[in-house]
Amino acid sequence: MELREAAIELQEENLALREELAKLRAEMKRKQELVFRNGVYYLPNGDHEDGPFCPKCHDADGKQIRLHEFTHYLAGEQWICKNCNSDYVRTNV
Numbered sequence: 001m002e003l004r005e006a007a008i009e010l011q012e013e014n015l016a017l018r019e020e021l022a023k024l025r026a027e028m029k030r031k032q033e034l035v036f037r038n039g040v041y042y043l044p045n046g047d048h049e050d051g052p053f054c055p056k057c058h059d060a061d062g063k064q065i066r067l068h069e070f071t072h073y074l075a076g077e078q079w080i081c082k083n084c085n086s087d088y089v090r091t092n093v
């Protein structure tokens with residue numbers, strides 16, 4: 001009886017570890033695929049790119065935070081991060 005319980009426990013632990021590993025692998029892959037261009041990150045996705053993403057949030061916290069288009073009346077066209085409030089000059093490339 002005890003042995004069976006231990007076996008089930010191990011099985012559950014194994015499953016949890018597998019899930020964790022799959023999550024980490026997916027995360028690693030995602031990070032490797034990011035392209036740094038014109039001061040921001042892009043994520044190639046088939047025939048187009050997602051993003052841009054905030055380089056500050058990514059480099060400091062490993063988070064992919066999408067930047068929002070913003071036009072400042074003095075600074076002109078910018079991307080702004082709503083997570084850390086960083087702004088970046090917007091380019092069309």
Ligand SMILES: [Zn+2]
Nearest residue numbers: 054057081084
């Ligand atoms: Zn940010």
